[in-house]
């Protein structure tokens with residue numbers, strides 16, 4: 060079934076937003092590098108790649124169903140954060156926005172009874188649980204860590220172990 064124009068546009072906007080997410084995480088990676096938090100920078104670089112993969116899932120869906128994926132301008136992300144906690148809080152808040160946006164697209168797909176888009180979006184529902192959980196967890200740990208440099212470097216080392224699959 061060919062995708063509706065309205066749904067294709069909503070998915071296209073989300074494609075753009077996923078690329079924007081990748082931009083945010085790459086920007087955070089640069090900032091973490093500057094702070095000598097190599098592990099967090101590493102984690103964010105991998106996350107940025109994942110965001111590109113998310114964008115491509117949307118791109119494929121539009122194109123495979125006779126739509127045209129339009130590459131629009133990507134908003135510039137923030138470049139500075141007050142602290143690692145501030146950055147991870149931003150990442151968590153951003154993922155909550157992503158979840159809300161995908162739920163909205165899901166509602167549109169359901170209102171159109173688009174049975175091809177629904178399972179594609181279901182994958183994202185699960186993915187967003189993971190995205191929120193990961194960023195929330197680090198945010199919570201950083202709150203506990205407070206001013207302890209030792210604990211911060213231990214957490215940084217752990218995040219540096221994220222596998223690039």
Ligand code: FE
Nearest residue numbers: 077080110113
């Ligand atoms: Fe994403």
Ligand code: CA
Nearest residue numbers: 109186189190
């Ligand atoms: Ca993920």
